[in-house]
Amino acid sequence: EPEVTQTPSHQVTQMGQEVILRCVPISNHLYFYWYRQILGQKVEFLVSFYNNEISEKSEIFDDQFSVERPDGSNFTLKIRSTKLEDSAMYFCASSASRTGRSYEQYFGPGTRLTVT
Amino acid sequence: AQKVTQAQTEISVVEKEDVTLDCVYETRDTTYYLFWYKQPPSGELVFLIRRNSFDEQNEISGRYSWNFQKSTSSFNFTITASQVVDSAVYFCALSGVLTGGGNKLTFGTGTQLKVEL
Numbered sequence: 001e002p003e004v005t006q007t008p009s010h011q012v013t014q015m016g017q018e019v020i021l022r023c024v025p026i027s028n029h030l031y032f033y034w035y036r037q038i039l040g041q042k043v044e045f046l047v048s049f050y051n052n053e054i055s056e057k058s059e060i061f062d063d064q065f066s067v068e069r070p071d072g073s074n075f076t077l078k079i080r081s082t083k084l085e086d087s088a089m090y091f092c093a094s095s096a097s098r099t100g101r102s103y104e105q106y107f108g109p110g111t112r113l114t115v116t
Numbered sequence: 117a118q119k120v121t122q123a124q125t126e127i128s129v130v131e132k133e134d135v136t137l138d139c140v141y142e143t144r145d146t147t148y149y150l151f152w153y154k155q156p157p158s159g160e161l162v163f164l165i166r167r168n169s170f171d172e173q174n175e176i177s178g179r180y181s182w183n184f185q186k187s188t189s190s191f192n193f194t195i196t197a198s199q200v201v202d203s204a205v206y207f208c209a210l211s212g213v214l215t216g217g218g219n220k221l222t223f224g225t226g227t228q229l230k231v232e233l
Binding site: 033035041042043044045048056058089091093103104105106107108109110112 | 149151153158159160161162163166207209211213219220221222223224225226
């Protein structure tokens with residue numbers, strides 16, 4: 001069964017450093033998303049991406065965040081200058097296959113980002 | 117603005133008991149989707165069900181059942197004969213509907229379910 005994959009599973013970085021979180025969405029999906037979950041809290045939407053551009057973003061997704069689909073399979077989230085409060089689990093998700101309407105978002109296993 | 121409320125922070129039951137997880141939502145959209153996701157201790161988010169707003173039929177899948185009531189803006193989830201493996205955090209979520217898909221999910225705060233022997 002196709003699944004969303006994410007790498008790395010855990011990333012530790014120092015405050016002020018840049019990080020890139022990587023995701024491989026389900027291959028025939030059209031929409032891609034990033035969410036984050038601060039430990040013990042709810043899952044929060046960051047950004048959605050369709051047809052090589054951002055379709056929606058939240059207020060969390062400020063200028064230090066960017067997304068890219070560099071090669072037709074990977075979908076990346078870059079945080080330019082990490083802050084302590086960026087420590088969270090980051091989930092990638094994808095939805096909507098070309099073969100039919102499918103609005104379920106399927107999530108990857110997450111990347112735990114720890115900023116020290 | 118959309119909002120999802122899961123008032124139950126934590127529920128503890130003994131194995132084989134039935135348990136209902138409550139979800140109340142707010143939206144101005146006339147068409148929307150509701151979802152339940154399971155987050156086991158390993159941390160991944162597992163899709164359980166999607167309901168659209170114009171289909172109020174209740175659904176049963178094995179030990180799981182869902183009760184959607186548009187009149188009360190609720191989408192409750194019942195696990196019958198709970199098992200230890202059901203222990204997880206359960207999230208209710210809501211999205212609007214754009215042509216072709218691609219809508220953000222608004223999650224509730226989750227309900228931690230603990231099933232004990």
